[in-house]
Amino acid sequence: PEAVLGYRVGERHTRPDEIVRYFEAVAAASDRVRFEVHGATHEGRQLVHAIVTSPSNQARLEEIRANNLRLFDAPHGVAASEFQSMPAVVYLAYSVHGNEASGSEASLLALYHLAAGQGPAVDPVLDNLIVIIDPMLNPDGRDRFVDWVNGNRGAEPATDPQDREHNEPWPGGRTNHYWFDLNRDWLPLTQPESRARLEVFGSWRPQLLCDFHEMGRDGTFFFQPGVAERTNPNTPDANQELTARIAEYHARAFDRVGQPYYSGETFDDFFYGKGSTYPDLNGAVGILFEQASSRARAVETKTGILQYERSVRNQFIATLSSLEAAVDLRVELLSNQRDFYDGVNDWAEDLGHDAWLIERAGSESRSRALATLLSRHGIHVYENSTAVEVDGVRHESGAALVAPLRQPQGRLLD
Numbered sequence: 001p002e003a004v005l006g007y008r009v010g011e012r013h014t015r016p017d018e019i020v021r022y023f024e025a026v027a028a029a030s031d032r033v034r035f036e037v038h039g040a041t042h043e044g045r046q047l048v049h050a051i052v053t054s055p056s057n058q059a060r061l062e063e064i065r066a067n068n069l070r071l072f073d074a075p076h077g078v079a080a081s082e083f084q085s086m087p088a089v090v091y092l093a094y095s096v097h098g099n100e101a102s103g104s105e106a107s108l109l110a111l112y113h114l115a116a117g118q119g120p121a122v123d124p125v126l127d128n129l130i131v132i133i134d135p136m137l138n139p140d141g142r143d144r145f146v147d148w149v150n151g152n153r154g155a156e157p158a159t160d161p162q163d164r165e166h167n168e169p170w171p172g173g174r175t176n177h178y179w180f181d182l183n184r185d186w187l188p189l190t191q192p193e194s195r196a197r198l199e200v201f202g203s204w205r206p207q208l209l210c211d212f213h214e215m216g217r218d219g220t221f222f223f224q225p226g227v228a229e230r231t232n233p234n235t236p237d238a239n240q241e242l243t244a245r246i247a248e249y250h251a252r253a254f255d256r257v258g259q260p261y262y263s264g265e266t267f268d269d270f271f272y273g274k275g276s277t278y279p280d281l282n283g284a285v286g287i288l289f290e291q292a293s294s295r296a297r298a299v300e301t302k303t304g305i306l307q308y309e310r311s312v313r314n315q316f317i318a319t320l321s322s323l324e325a326a327v328d329l330r331v332e333l334l335s336n337q338r339d340f341y342d343g344v345n346d347w348a349e350d351l352g353h354d355a356w357l358i359e360r361a362g363s364e365s366r367s368r369a370l371a372t373l374l375s376r377h378g379i380h381v382y383e384n385s386t387a388v389e390v391d392g393v394r395h396e397s398g399a400a401l402v403a404p405l406r407q408p409q410g411r412l413l414d
Contacts, residue, residue: 001108009105010309012153012297013146016045016139022108023050023135030115031055032126039196042177045139047196052114052133054126057087064130065204071334072205072283072378072408075342080335088330089130089206092319093197093275096183096211098141099173101149102291102308103212106315107135113320121320124327131323132204137197137275138175138182145173149296157297159305161217165296183213187273189376201282202378207333208246209286210322211275212315214293218302220260221314222267222290223250224276230268234411235280238336240269242285245332246325253321259314266290272412281412283340285333289318341408348405356413357390358401371401379409 001009004025005018014022027035032052039047057064068089070078092110094103111133114122125131136142145168152165160166171179176191185194201209215222225231225243247263254261267288272278276288291314294306326333348354358381360367371381384400403413 001112005108009108010307010312013101013149013308014105014108015146015150016136016143019104019108019135020046020048023048023111023133026050026111026115031058033111033115034058034061038200039192041140041193042191043140043143045143047137047139047193049132049134049200050111052111052126052131053087053129054123057126057130061130068130069205071337072341075338075340078338083331083334086330086334087128087130088208088326088333089132089204090323090326091132091134091201091204091206091209091279092212092322093134093137093209094212094315095135095142096137096275097174097181097213098136098138098143098176099145099168099295100212100214100293101142101145101173101295102214102293102311102315103289104136104142105308105312106212106319107133109312109316110319111135113316125323128327128330129323130204132200132206134197134200138173138193140177141173141175141182143173144168144171148173153297157307159298159300161299163296166299168295183211183275184271184273186275186278187377189373195376198376202376205283205337206279207284207337208322208326209275209279209284210289210319211286212289212318213291214311215290217292217294217299217306219290219292220262221254221292221318222265222288223247223261223263223318224267224269224286224288225264226267226269226288227265230270232270232272232277232280235269235277236340238339239280239285242329242332242336243287245329246285246287246322249321249325249328250318253317253324254314257317259317282409283337285336287322289315291315291318340411344408344410345406348410351405351414354406355402355404357384357388357395358403359393359395360400367401374403374413377409377412379403379413380407 148168276286279286
């Protein structure tokens with residue numbers, strides 16, 4: 001990265017345009033990397049991602065993608081024997097909160113590592129996975145934060161938490177242009193960043209999504225599972241079992257470098273509008289990472305000085321342990337997604353109702369908006385073709401919308 005950016009990753013905070021420039025440069029230099037633009041923010045900044053895999057997989061990428069989607073829309077036709085030759089799809093999603101900046105820096109290292117690395121630590125990843133690297137889910141927020149912290153730093157890092165560079169003014173960089181928390185927008189999809197991101201998610205249907213965040217400076221490093229009692233009861237047990245198995249990889253990786261960490265505490269796994277939880281009701285496994293934040297270059301904490309470079313390093317380590325887990329548990333991840341969607345009809349059979357009916361009379365614009373939102377989540381909605389009576393109200397043909405539960409996204413719909 002230094003050859004393109006002019007500084008080592010972690011020495012300063014990288015601007016959104018510099019991140020895009022680096023991703024373009026690596027894609028131009030490597031036959032393992034495909035660079036794509038999937039949207040734009042309110043302020044016109046590009047939303048980008050890289051698709052990284054072996055050159056042989058790149059040559060048949062569309063075939064792999066189409067085959068992967070069978071786990072979603074035709075799971076009963078996918079035999080377990082097919083998993084031996086199917087790559088798994090991993091979505092690495094960094095820094096949805098713009099002032100939780102270390103994740104995006106780690107994405108630069110992850111891209112370089114996979115594009116340039118060789119040997120047993122890299123080859124199995126490239127051969128067995130399709131890795132989608134989304135380096136910054138919130139470019140507008142990141143731009144506000146980076147401008148502040150780079151513009152208020154001195155030649156030497158100020159570690160006092162009361163120093164100016166540690167206290168960005170309201171509204172800060174956490175939110176997007178309209179001060180919307182994009183990590184609460186996976187369900188309502190009110191913002192262009194969220195809608196564009198979900199198109200990438202829906203076009204690939206990853207089996208594992210890693211969501212990289214920061215927390216208060218006095219923490220260490222958190223990875224899921226979270227508090228067991230705060231897990232959404234609609235999340236399948238198999239999902240949490242896989243989450244716990246993946247956690248063992250993170251623990252071993254941090255043990256090797258002596259980095260403190262914790263799991264099973266503090267953070268919930270309940271609201272499906274978050275990046276680490278939305279995948280759980282989409283046949284995938286979502287993992288939340290929380291790194292203690294230096295915000296600026298360095299900060300005093302209860303346990304000593306926390307440097308930005310250390311935060312970036314830890315996010316990179318969690319990236320590598322996630323990829324290692326995905327390689328080793330590839331068949332289990334693929335099977336989990338197949339079984340999740342293959343069981344929808346049996347699940348719907350036990351509910352006691354077959355569909356949701358959306359009344360159109362007097363609320364045509366609202367019902368149309370709801371139907372559009374549902375379709376973005378892959379939920380099919382139809383006009384009622386015959387008259388139907390529900391709770392004593394008769395709906396003539398074409399007067400209502402019907403969303404059946406016996407469809408791939410039935411669980412999410414309900």
